[in-house]
Amino acid sequence: MATSAACVRISSFHYNNNNFSKLCFFRTLDNSSSMLERLLCSSSLHHFLSHKTKLSSLPRNYLYPFRRPLAVISHRPIHPYKVVAMAERTPASTSHSRNKHTNRLAAEHSPYLLQHAHNPVDWFAWGEEAFAEARKRDVPIFLSIGYSTCHWCHVMEVESFEDEGVAKLLNDWFVSIKVDREERPDVDKVYMTYVQALYGGGGWKVKDAWDKKRDMLAQSGAFAIEQLSEALSASASSNKLPDELPQNALRLCAEQLSKSYDSRFGGFGSAPKFPRPVEIQMMLYHSKKLEDTGKSGEASEGQKMVLFTLQCMAKGGIHDHVGGGFHRYSVDERWHVPHFEKMLYDQGQLANVYLDAFSLTKDVFYSYICRDILDYLRRDMIGPGGEIFSAEDADSAETEGATRKKEGAFYVWTSKEVEDILGEHAILFKEHYYLKPTGNCDLSRMSDPHNEFKGKNVLIELNDSSASASKLGMPLEKYLNILGECRRKLFDVRSKRPRPHLDDKVIVSWNGLVISSFARASKILKSEAESAMFNFPVVGSDRKEYMEVAESAASFIRRHLYDEQTHRLQHSFRNGPSKAPGFLDDYAFLISGLLDLYEFGSGTKWLVWAIELQNTQDELFLDREGGGYFNTTGEDPSVLLRVKEDHDGAEPSGNSVSVINLVRLASIVAGSKSDYYRQNAEHSLAVFETRLKDMAMAVPLMCCAADMLSVPSRKHVVLVGHKSSVDFENMLAAAHASYDLNKTVIHIDPADTEEMDFWEEHNSNNASMARNNFSADKVVALVCQNFSCSPPVTDPISLENLLLEKPSSTA
Numbered sequence: 126m127a128t129s130a131a132c133v134r135i136s137s138f139h140y141n142n143n144n145f146s147k148l149c150f151f152r153t154l155d156n157s158s159s160m161l162e163r164l165l166c167s168s169s170l171h172h173f174l175s176h177k178t179k180l181s182s183l184p185r186n187y188l189y190p191f192r193r194p195l196a197v198i199s200h201r202p203i204h205p206y207k208v209v210a211m212a213e214r215t216p217a218s219t220s221h222s223r224n225k226h227t228n229r230l231a232a233e234h235s236p237y238l239l240q241h242a243h244n245p246v247d248w249f250a251w252g253e254e255a256f257a258e259a260r261k262r263d264v265p266i267f268l269s270i271g272y273s274t275c276h277w278c279h280v281m282e283v284e285s286f287e288d289e290g291v292a293k294l295l296n297d298w299f300v301s302i303k304v305d306r307e308e309r310p311d312v313d314k315v316y317m318t319y320v321q322a323l324y325g326g327g328g329w330k331v332k333d334a335w336d337k338k339r340d341m342l343a344q345s346g347a348f349a350i351e352q353l354s355e356a357l358s359a360s361a362s363s364n365k366l367p368d369e370l371p372q373n374a375l376r377l378c379a380e381q382l383s384k385s386y387d388s389r390f391g392g393f394g395s396a397p398k399f400p401r402p403v404e405i406q407m408m409l410y411h412s413k414k415l416e417d418t419g420k421s422g423e424a425s426e427g428q429k430m431v432l433f434t435l436q437c438m439a440k441g442g443i444h445d446h447v448g449g450g451f452h453r454y455s456v457d458e459r460w461h462v463p464h465f466e467k468m469l470y471d472q473g474q475l476a477n478v479y480l481d482a483f484s485l486t487k488d489v490f491y492s493y494i495c496r497d498i499l500d501y502l503r504r505d506m507i508g509p510g511g512e513i514f515s516a517e518d519a520d521s522a523e524t525e526g527a528t529r530k531k532e533g534a535f536y537v538w539t540s541k542e543v544e545d546i547l548g549e550h551a552i553l554f555k556e557h558y559y560l561k562p563t564g565n566c567d568l569s570r571m572s573d574p575h576n577e578f579k580g581k582n583v584l585i586e587l588n589d590s591s592a593s594a595s596k597l598g599m600p601l602e603k604y605l606n607i608l609g610e611c612r613r614k615l616f617d618v619r620s621k622r623p624r625p626h627l628d629d630k631v632i633v634s635w636n637g638l639v640i641s642s643f644a645r646a647s648k649i650l651k652s653e654a655e656s657a658m659f660n661f662p663v664v665g666s667d668r669k670e671y672m673e674v675a676e677s678a679a680s681f682i683r684r685h686l687y688d689e690q691t692h693r694l695q696h697s698f699r700n701g702p703s704k705a706p707g708f709l710d711d712y713a714f715l716i717s718g719l720l721d722l723y724e725f726g727s728g729t730k731w732l733v734w735a736i737e738l739q740n741t742q743d744e745l746f747l748d749r750e751g752g753g754y755f756n757t758t759g760e761d762p763s764v765l766l767r768v769k770e771d772h773d774g775a776e777p778s779g780n781s782v783s784v785i786n787l788v789r790l791a792s793i794v795a796g797s798k799s800d801y802y803r804q805n806a807e808h809s810l811a812v813f814e815t816r817l818k819d820m821a822m823a824v825p826l827m828c829c830a831a832d833m834l835s836v837p838s839r840k841h842v843v844l845v846g847h848k849s850s851v852d853f854e855n856m857l858a859a860a861h862a863s864y865d866l867n868k869t870v871i872h873i874d875p876a877d878t879e880e881m882d883f884w885e886e887h888n889s890n891n892a893s894m895a896r897n898n899f900s901a902d903k904v905v906a907l908v909c910q911n912f913s914c915s916p917p918v919t920d921p922i923s924l925e926n927l928l929l930e931k932p933s934s935t936a
Contacts, residue, residue, distance in 0.1 A: 230303060234699045236628045237273035237305040241282065245292035248303045251312055252704075256763065259300040265335050267299035270306045270313050273628045274466040276519035276532045283529075307515060307632060308696065308703055310710070311757045315766045318353060350765055358769055360751025361811035364804070370817055371831035378821035378828045379411045379427060385822075386430050387458065391437030396458040396571050400438060400451065402474035403773040403781075405431050407825035409481050410866055414832070417931060428485065435482055439494045442583035445536065446558065447615050449501030449662040451475055453519075457569035461585050462578065465519040465533045465625075469506065470776050472498050473638030480642065480649050484864035489657045492650055496663045499646055499671060502639065504662075508629065510685075511677025512698065513636050518625035525623055535625050537581040538615070539564075546618050547611050553604075554611045557593060558584040602658065609660025616662065631698040633682055633707060634776070637714030640675045641721040647672035648725045651858035675722055679731065682715065692741045709756045709770070709779035712742040716786045720793075724870045726848075726857050729883045732793065736887075739790060739802075742783070747805065753812035754780050771813045773826040784809050784830035792839045792869040795888040806834050829866070836867050838911045842928070844872040845895045846904030856904045859921035863928050875899045 231242035233250055241248055249255035259266050269286075271278035285291050295301045306313035334342060382404055385393045392398045408431045415424035438444060441460025443452050451471055452463035476498040483491035506514045520530035540562040544551040559565050560582040566573035568585070594604035647668045659665045686695045686702055694707030694715070719735040746754040753769045756779060770778045787806035791799045810817070810831050813824065821828055833839075842860045846853050853872070860870045873895035874880055884892035898905045898917055906924045908915040918924050 235305040235308050244286045246286050246301050247296045248301050251304045255302050267301045270304045272307050274516040274518040311764050365807035366810050371835040374817040374821045374828045375832045378825050381822035390459050391434035397456045399454040402478045403777050403826040405478045410829045440586035442585045446584045447612050449497040457571040459568050462566050462572040467517040469515050469635040473642045476642035500664050510681045512631040512681040513639050513678050515630045516628040521625040522623040559587050613661040633711035634714040636678050637718040640678050640718030643671045643675035644721040644725040648858045648861045652862050692737050709746045709754050713779045713782040720789050729880050752808035773824050777826045781826040781830050788833045840868045841909040842870045843907045845898045848874045852904045855921045859924040862925050
């Protein structure tokens with residue numbers, strides 16, 4: 126794509142093969158145009174297009190005029206603004222400009238903003254200071270949004286924002302604002318939504334338009350924002366979904382995903398391949414429903430797709446075989462060459478879906494990968510207070526003191542490096558991970574189109590371990606031990622390399638996702654065979670340590686990001702709480718994590734907090750008349766749109782998670798409070814009726830949520846006994862041994878006064894059951910459904926068998 130063309134047209138951004146957005150950039154016409162053109166036509170943008178990367182994974186630049194204070198759009202008059210949108214890419218590197226310039230971002234806490242503190246661009250942070258400056262100078266705003274571990278953000282910084290000429294243009298014509306999209310997802314959502322809605326809207330020379338066509342900008346902007354506001358804050362036409370819709374939506378979603386399934390390399394859709402755990406969650410849930418209704422053939426087909434996908438991901442280069450955890454996405458169809466950043470929200474969700482796969486199959490392959498992820502987090506991503514950090518960068522220096530960073534430098538290997546480190550086992554290791562002297566990024570034409578990794582290798586498993594061991598006449602256990610020791614040696618050498626930048630922000634919503642996975646692992650992994658052996662980077666942790674990690678992370682959030690008086694959350698923490706308040710996702714994901722903390726063995730204090738947070742969430746975000754939850758409180762006048770998000774993407778939507786939370790809470794408490802939770806869940810789903818009918822594949826977790834709500838009688842497992850005993854641990858693990866998302870686990874120690882007081886207040890039936898079934902020397906379990914309970918059982922095997930029984934026909 127030639128940058129000298131009169132019009133640079135960017136098209137065909139892909140999402141699951143659906144062309145969803147086009148942006149136009151037109152070359153400016155005077156002598157100042159070359160600098161702006163450099164900003165719009167950087168090689169990083171063209172490189173990005175060659176990979177058809179999802180727009181949502183990138184930072185972005187927007188230009189919009191600014192006249193007067195911005196107003197919240199939802200249910201309010203519109204102030205006239207027009208947004209002219211442009212896509213961006215942006216990096217953290219060192220250059221001569223860093224020694225010459227310091228701007229006001231140096232006073233910020235965000236790692237992303239600090240990366241740009243020494244650009245010649247006179248950046249502002251999002252806030253009234255910037256808005257006032259734009260009004261004072263009567264100039265439009267240039268808005269640039271990104272995040273600190275984004276490879277393309279780093280490229281954009283080097284090619285544009287460190288350029289003195291580009292900086293002069295921006296400083297003369299605009300007030301330039303930098304936003305960390307992880308700190309302000311609400312701001313990002315507004316402008317990303319606008320970009321997608323434009324769908325190929327024309328561009329023009331912004332300064333000329335501002336000077337000569339301002340009224341047109343204002344009018345068209347006001348109209349566009351008003352239309353978006355109405356579309357994105359839809360109200361329900363009824364209080365609940367039609368009876369048949371939940372099952373139909375679940376089936377439709379599974380059918381749509383199955384059509385996009387890649388039978389050769391796993392996954393749903395084509396390259397670039399992003400792990401989207403909500404798809405896997407939905408397919409596993411749907412398979413379980415089919416199995417329960419006697420459709421084992423159909424259930425098996427769906428399950429095979431999921432398990433093969435999880436295997437391909439784990440064997441591919443998107444998985445960090447040496448250090449554990451997963452990179453953001455693969456640029457090719459084989460899950461081989463990734464963009465190397467590691468995001469916390471991926472780790473939490475992927476650990477959970479590998480746990481689910483283990484629950485269904487009892488195959489330690491899946492529990493190993495879950496442990497691999499969690500042990501990576503424990504080793505590299507947890508702070509001194511138990512907080513869990515956000516991300517690690519894709520880029521790092523190849524050598525100490527290097528002035529430029531390269532993508533993947535920390536993770537890739539030459540064949541000779543591996544030979545020198547591993548000695549006698551190098552041949553075995555190179556054969557197993559497809560390492561070659563010329564480099565191995567040749568499995569797909571999409572893997573390395575620009576030869577950036579020439580001579581370098583990204584580890585990928587192409588051979589079966591059993592077959593390889595047999596070929597060498599070696600016991601499998603010995604073969605796996607050798608691979609583990611080799612990985613440890615490479616890890617030790619890699620640890621001496623310059624590390625990628627760590628984004629040590631603590632984001633509430635992402636911590637909520639990981640709290641869930643650590644808590645669940647603490648009990649589900651009890652089903653591993655006692656003979657199971659693990660090799661590096663898995664360290665074979667005691668499962669109880671995983672629960673401790675979950676409790677510590679939740680405690681950090683309560684200490685540092687929760688106001689005990691107002692019962693409100695702040696969104697993130699770095700050197701203190703951020704200015705941004707908690708958003709819907711923060712409440713919903715944290716509540717989900719707290720419910721898992723309780724159900725998988727921790728105390729009722731987490732239930733108390735979950736209920737408090739749900740009350741606050743309803744107060745701040747719930748549309749009581751129209752149904753559903755907005756993503757923001759509506760209290761910040763600088764955020765133009767108040768959206769009811771439904772799309773389950775790289776992260777699940779706050780509405781999908783909220784409905785599941787409400788279903789779970791309704792099964793824990795009793796009486797009017799239970800009814801209230803169910804009614805809110807029903808009303809919330811009704812908002813998204815059209816989406817569930819027509820575009821189920823866009824909302825896979827919401828499909829699950831709708832089905833969970835429609836289940837006539839949720840299964841209850843009630844454990845009664847002393848919680849300090851080994852028997853209690855074993856019975857609780859048995860309660861969670863089988864995969865079933867339509868199950869609530871309650872555990873009560875009648876000797877604990879505080880616990881009994883909680884149940885007397887919230888569900889007296891549970892309190893009565895605990896009193897009537899308490900035994901001083903054993904743990905008693907009851908399984909209740911359809912208003913009746915099984916006879917009590919007192920051993921784990923009996924409980925597991927009871928839970929494996931198929932649902933009765935009346936259910």
